[in-house]
Amino acid sequence: MLKVTETEQVEFPAAMISEFETIVQRYPEGKQKSALLPLLHLVQAEYGWLSTASMDRVAGYLDIHPIEVYEVASFYTMFFLKPQGKFVLEVCRTGPCCLVGAEKIMKHIEVTLGVKEGEVSEDGMFSWRGVECLAACGMAPVLQIGPDYTFYENLTEESVNQLIKDLKNKI
Numbered sequence: 001m002l003k004v005t006e007t008e009q010v011e012f013p014a015a016m017i018s019e020f021e022t023i024v025q026r027y028p029e030g031k032q033k034s035a036l037l038p039l040l041h042l043v044q045a046e047y048g049w050l051s052t053a054s055m056d057r058v059a060g061y062l063d064i065h066p067i068e069v070y071e072v073a074s075f076y077t078m079f080f081l082k083p084q085g086k087f088v089l090e091v092c093r094t095g096p097c098c099l100v101g102a103e104k105i106m107k108h109i110e111v112t113l114g115v116k117e118g119e120v121s122e123d124g125m126f127s128w129r130g131v132e133c134l135a136a137c138g139m140a141p142v143l144q145i146g147p148d149y150t151f152y153e154n155l156t157e158e159s160v161n162q163l164i165k166d167l168k169n170k171i
């Protein structure tokens with residue numbers, strides 16, 4: 001994953017631009033704005049979040065106003081508007097998951113990682129947050145981990161410990 005700061009100008013890699021072109025071609029002439037969501041997903045996959053500079057680049061590429069990109073990026077919660085850890089643990093905090101311990105799991109993650117919701121661990125490896133229903137209520141409590149959104153179900157404090165240990169071993 002490439003690193004980028006809020007103010008840093010970004011030059012998108014040639015491979016990403018090539019993917020942009022492929023995506024934009026799916027839409028009718030003059031409707032290139034329709035490619036905005038998939039393009040933002042590509043940018044976030046590359047950098048881990050959407051900086052203002054990178055959103056401005058996308059706006060330039062699609063020939064639309066930057067505000068049009070900001071509006072979309074700030075509407076959808078799957079887009080991060082500030083830097084995240086390499087692994088983002090997203091814990092479902094909706095009713096059915098809460099009934100079987102989601103809040104306890106979130107507290108456990110906070111204590112284990114030593115980082116508050118929405119912040120990044122000192123080593124830059126982890127961040128976490130509560131999210132709304134992940135559509136796996138039957139296996140509650142549940143979390144998903146970005147950037148590839150792998151699901152982990154029927155969570156316990158022990159399984160979360162193992163999960164964090166496994167992620168640290170991947171580093």
Ligand code: FES
Binds near residue numbers: 095098132135138140
């Ligand atoms: S309530 Fe947690 S997955 Fe639906």
